[in-house]
Amino acid sequence: MAKLNWGMIGGGEGSQIGPAHRLGAGLDGEFAFVAGALDHRPEEGRDYGMRLGLDADRAYGSWQEMLEGERGREDRVDLVTVATPNATHYEITKAFLDGGFHVLCEKPMTMTVEEGQEIVEIANKTGKICAVNYGYTGYSLVRHMRAMVARGDIGDVRVVVAEFAHGHHADATDADNPRVRWRYDPAQAGVSAQFADCGIHAMHMASFVTGQEVERLSADIVSAIPVRTLEDDAMVNFRMSGGTVGRLWTSSVAIGRQHGLTLQVFGETGGLRWSQEQPNQLYYMPLGERLQVIERGEGNLSPEADRTSRVTVGHAEGMPLAFANIYADLAEAIRARKDSRLMDPAANLYPRAEDGLRSMAAVFAVAESGKAEGAWVDARPPMFR
Amino acid sequence: MAKLNWGMIGGGEGSQIGPAHRLGAGLDGEFAFVAGALDHRPEEGRDYGMRLGLDADRAYGSWQEMLEGERGREDRVDLVTVATPNATHYEITKAFLDGGFHVLCEKPMTMTVEEGQEIVEIANKTGKICAVNYGYTGYSLVRHMRAMVARGDIGDVRVVVAEFAHGHHADATDADNPRVRWRYDPAQAGVSAQFADCGIHAMHMASFVTGQEVERLSADIVSAIPVRTLEDDAMVNFRMSGGTVGRLWTSSVAIGRQHGLTLQVFGETGGLRWSQEQPNQLYYMPLGERLQVIERGEGNLSPEADRTSRVTVGHAEGMPLAFANIYADLAEAIRARKDSRLMDPAANLYPRAEDGLRSMAAVFAVAESGKAEGAWVDARPPMFR
Amino acid sequence: MAKLNWGMIGGGEGSQIGPAHRLGAGLDGEFAFVAGALDHRPEEGRDYGMRLGLDADRAYGSWQEMLEGERGREDRVDLVTVATPNATHYEITKAFLDGGFHVLCEKPMTMTVEEGQEIVEIANKTGKICAVNYGYTGYSLVRHMRAMVARGDIGDVRVVVAEFAHGHHADATDADNPRVRWRYDPAQAGVSAQFADCGIHAMHMASFVTGQEVERLSADIVSAIPVRTLEDDAMVNFRMSGGTVGRLWTSSVAIGRQHGLTLQVFGETGGLRWSQEQPNQLYYMPLGERLQVIERGEGNLSPEADRTSRVTVGHAEGMPLAFANIYADLAEAIRARKDSRLMDPAANLYPRAEDGLRSMAAVFAVAESGKAEGAWVDARPPMFR
């Protein structure tokens, strides 16, 4: 089976996200990396691209150049990944969708709700795939949690509790460090820091697993390190479209927590608990029975879990494979379109423009509620109200 | 050293709390169980008391009888434990304090803030000990957390995160079970169910460990099982007297959680994490260093930890010993008074009437804020504003 | 119900074992501490006994004095605990059994196999209870493991894996410390150090849970700190009377392990795993199903578990309560004899002279095999061959 052609914008030399995407896209051998505009400095970008094996004519100096160059080719890229600085996601994603390309955009998809709505509309109009990289949803057992909830294993979901807490920005003496400071500066980061950076992953995961959207929320936001304008710790209560109650805590000053992305889902007839720090086990208690440990890779789980599990039970899988699962979804989605067939429903789970839009609306809602002493606000984008 | 005389009101045959108190009081051999009014049915109470070894004249038929009987004795009880139904705590505690007795009252100390203030005033006026049984603060490593915070090991505390979540009331088909139902019925339980029953332990522990009082709070309360009038799930955000931000989640519908009382404390220069399900380990990360595991019973902890640690390192200690530590505090407090000396400061940690009052104020504040869509309310009792 | 009278030999001021026994014996209010010969120095022993509340005439100066004194009394002690230095256990236990007393002897019961056989014979002849304090078998979930195996939940047991590893004697610079050194000196400790001190607990637990005796063994013993004559690390393979294969590792130089007493039991149709560092959970996997977490105190376990569980599910219980469970067994055994009735079979689980004897035979077998390069030797005492 011929590989799909894949290109990347951003992810230049020295970035963390570039190698992660190349690893994720390349891992299954579905995508060949054939084009890129890897740096905002044309020469550096071209040079780095060629060192990574791109042909000279597809190692572009800018995204505009790449758009022009790819548009005319027979063998144009099947998928473009946008991994540039946040403020440029909207413009680039929009241009490539308009140009007839499928796009995987890093989060946040846009900087405003209005831009997000525009992207959704363009994606709908063009019929192109516009995916957003909430990569943690690619974990096999997160997929299985979603499948369990969907098939009714725990009944209607009453309460979902999500966390994303770390302590990597807890050093006040380091708050001036430019690598950290920009995140808490509204001029660069927008209306929210820790919630927009980490909390939104947890909130998206709550939606992903429950199959419900966040409708209303109330936020308590804090700058635990006082010099920060934006929050480094937030608690968000929310209500979902199916009636589920949500609680979400996120923090960057939680010294001792490494990467505390956890999800607990409590339904009428069972409870589930998962943690990214130990992603190969899922704790499940059916009402009135004992706590069980579901292992990634064990037999008879769900098609969603089986599809995203790559090594035999007992061998750990980690974040890079979760990431690769998003690309695997996209490869299946693109191939299904090429073959004019329905895609595997178990792969039809990649986050998409609507998710990027809803996340942006939630970020603004958190900022608004946080300023208003936790007043409950509508968390939906206007177009979905 | 002669034993102290101890008496109990409530805790009749078949109760859970009676044996727990007798175990806790008796464990160190400090208290001799010599008097009791164990049942609201006089004959049953007298009979059970005698079967437990009380002399016939001190196996009382009612608390009033006991108050009269003990008042006149040379060898009157040194401490009275009140473990009757919640609604009677106030009246009995008040009567015994007035009668010149030291009292350990089960929580909640009262049903209203006004009653709580009255108890505090009586305790102050009479000079008698009025302790309240927030027994989880007796764990050795909880004491050590407090000591670490007090001596500045983690700097000023920025955020405290507390949980008390279980799933034992999650079965909707069981909601009519009288053993469960009364807790969610305002006529019997007052203004709050899960927060008053469990959440308040977590909030008290947050105060105990940080050495700060809760000043303001905002609550999101939910009846996840709709037939319930009172809440079975609550999220409370709060602010403390020293500037610490608090988050507290409590639930009785969290299927899969057994007894999830946990505390995380994040300061300027370190973080701490403790869980009641594994009470002999305390996780500590100094800023910029590695996570460490502090073991109960290891050398060179704090006087507060050493005093409450009873078996050598590596051997688990559990809840009954935490409970006994409260009694050990009280024994030391009573003996110090008898000997006209200062008590060991490491024992001067038993929860007292002020804590019972503050807890009651917090319960009412949670109920009020919960009804007002999470509006921030003053959580302090009027006398402490 | 009147308390039973209890006396103690050894456990003088400053000892660790004395308070532990008084706590265990007193915890349920079954035993009253009425007599003692607490120190080999008569005056110190008498004085300390009186300070602990003994009447002057029962605060004895020596065990011989106590034997004489108690023998003649109407209200003589119902049970004597022997907690003296190891080398004296045999003589004292023998004398008290001969004198018609029930005895609980600290481990090791004797210093030789021959002495052990003699104690078994005397216990049989006199009909008195001779218990040996393998206190870790008192944990509720250890009792439940035994019950599960006995009722066939995991089928015939194929393999049992036991560990007791700690690192508290790992400091070579501390090897001359008298508190440590005597354990590795044959003149004081006998033929074995770490196996006799810790390993034997793990081996007894393997027998207790499987209901089988150790028949043959092969040992690899090592002095990891070379100045030691006796072993500080040992691996023992063994075969049991029902065909089970055993593996047992014990070490005192395992830096980072606190109190690693663990047991894994693998049968034809299921596996079990328990660890003393987290004694309130038992991991159980039925063949072909998922790992389950059994919680101490949950409903519908076994009579053996229910009897030894004292606080509600989710509240931790620790070592002192396990210890108390051995005393509770003995109280029931003594009362049943007084009442001429059969004892509760769920209490009939205290370790007894036969266990003490078998343990002594195993200690000698380990020493013998260890010297013979791991040759397989008979681990049974001659009288049971």
Added chain:
Amino acid sequence: MAKLNWGMIGGGEGSQIGPAHRLGAGLDGEFAFVAGALDHRPEEGRDYGMRLGLDADRAYGSWQEMLEGERGREDRVDLVTVATPNATHYEITKAFLDGGFHVLCEKPMTMTVEEGQEIVEIANKTGKICAVNYGYTGYSLVRHMRAMVARGDIGDVRVVVAEFAHGHHADATDADNPRVRWRYDPAQAGVSAQFADCGIHAMHMASFVTGQEVERLSADIVSAIPVRTLEDDAMVNFRMSGGTVGRLWTSSVAIGRQHGLTLQVFGETGGLRWSQEQPNQLYYMPLGERLQVIERGEGNLSPEADRTSRVTVGHAEGMPLAFANIYADLAEAIRARKDSRLMDPAANLYPRAEDGLRSMAAVFAVAESGKAEGAWVDARPPMFR
């Protein structure tokens, strides 16, 4: 940088090992998959190769054909992976080394010690790389353990305790299943089953981490399911070249264990503990201090850890990345040779022919000792005695 050319023998359609190698080799983009003889059935192999993207002339029908075909090419493969049935490893590896190719051979490298010696000699003579796939040594924190031991962080190593226990062959009713049965049949599996399959990984890891070789061993082997000729449970005691004492337990009937590969290393001044089920944490206790949790990806570890860590701290990495690290070592080794430079010493850690040989000698030693009631036998291959 141009990719290296990589070919594979074995790993045909439906195999588990084929995708794992293609994932591992391809993950960093260092190797291009350009040639293969993927099946012993020529047509199937060619067809599958072409479906995987091989050119028709490099999708070979047999390894002999591939050897001929590649030998003559300018762009011949830089590395050949041998992932065929065990009994063919020797012949193919030998032929390709002789043909001047670098080889990565799946374990076991050979079926006899003599064959192993021959491979070592050929590798030495030809100067070609002959690596053996003990892939678990690729985990970043296993590399870091080795570095810590090498730089003296825990002093001389006294005791190493290794385990590899699972329960996936515990069902006696499934013992006739051909997928399981062959492993316990000497005609197909050789002289050892569970030790050769799993235990040898744990033993190699003990050598890898301590930097010592196994010299002598004593084994207790058991067929817990009696119809099996070869062992399904084994305990091996051993002594290493630097004086370290080893204990190793392996089992395939340990119901409830998923993939219990663990290593504990106890030295004079510290202890280490690592478990494959949670590979991103390493537990370290310096003598006299507290247990610390080392996180994969944290700063200031060792060059060996940094090189093999691919995502930021707190994000889990799993087995596929460990596997890829072996390929990354090989890519560096091959490139260094091409560039006539010394390779990065932190990459010079791939297991090699000598390790394959030593493992084979250990397998035969275990079988021999096991038959001889655990007699101690020399575990070294004759050429290293």
